[in-house]
Amino acid sequence: MATGKERFAELLDSGDFAMITSFRQTYIDVLKLYYFVGRMPEAVQCFAEDNDFAEVRTIQKRILAAYEQDFSKHAPHELVPKLCMLWNSIPSQLAKENKKFLYGLVRDGGRAKEYETAILWLTDCSLVYKISRVNAAGLPLQAYEDLKAFKLFVLVVGLLGCIFIFQNFLVPSTRT
Template sequence: MFRKSLDDLLNWKNSKTRKPLIIRGARQVGKTWLMKEFGKTHYEKAAYINFDNNERMESLFNGNLDIERIITALQIETGVKIGTQNTLIIFDEVQEVPRALTSLKYFCENASEYHIIAAGSLLGVALHPGTSFPVGKVEFLDLYPLNFLEFLSAMGNDELVELLKSKDFSLITTFKGKYIDLLKQYYYIGGMPAVVASFIEDADYEKVRQLQKEILMAYEQDFSKHAPNEAVPRIRMLWSSTPAQLAKENRKFIYGLIRQGARVKEYELAMTWLIDCGLIYRISRVT
């Protein structure tokens, strides 16, 4: 599956000022696949570490953050001999071990020759208070669901992608019907990689809808797991109102759709939390 972000990662790899990279994005947008695919296609080896429920790695990073010590342990954990130029080090679900995130500062300062990428969901909200974030010592890449061009490519329509890029508008108009049909499919299926992959395999719209519901349920489970207890009800109410907000002809966010008499101040924390999770985006009106 083609992702434009692979080109961004290649530019990062070749940069003379490369720093450890953090890939940000909501759950299920393809962060893990992207890192593994990049390691497979552009490096001889990849050392992949998933920090979710990984007690050994939690113990490692809660100790001394000496880079040589960390590299030795990562080699034992992954069975991969880590080189400075031919190996991609991948930290996945890094929010589960905040000290692993802190270690990126020391990779930048003391061992910048290593190629290291980290990713995590809910990085803006899941880290414990007091976590030392490596400000200025890392780069960021924001990953989103597949856009329409990536969707076309995934569906086996690379020629239509190239035609759009050529800006040959008379020829594009000739195939207007094809583009419209595929755009309608995109509106229904969306850009979540797992959902797109399922449709490519089965062409089953019911399965598509079921997978979409499961992703939404996983998001809602995160509300209870990571949000402040007192904010969870308002987060759920705001989140539930989002489809109705988008369905209005006037796209201005109306707090009264959440509940009658709702005020901005009441839902400010809930709004910020959902934005930090990458689940909604604030678009300011420009006049």
């Protein structure tokens, strides 16, 4: 809607699937933009005004840096390193074909007990979603939840993409 495509949003709301299908490629293109930009107001406004992908990434990096600074300001001091390790592990956890979140990928030998409070802090602050696996498709869905098998997702898809790109392509590798 911020890019002037209000009529396409209204069409989705109308449920006219025959007409929606005729604009399939437009919806795909807009969805790709959403995946990149996300929904942070400053990034959306910047993109709507300038269509500048590089500036959107700059804004996203600034938002992510502010989040990490907030860890130090608002979280208990002993929790901050765990928060940073969890936060930075999310993109690589999602990139792998793991069926669930693996604490050993956060830190060698990592265990659930060490990170429970950090995960709770991130979810309570609405920085991540904790999505549990379900064992069967039935209603209510919560009745089939496997609470020990979950994945963490960054709340804003554009920020997730920024974290992934920044971690994997823009930071000099220390690997040999």
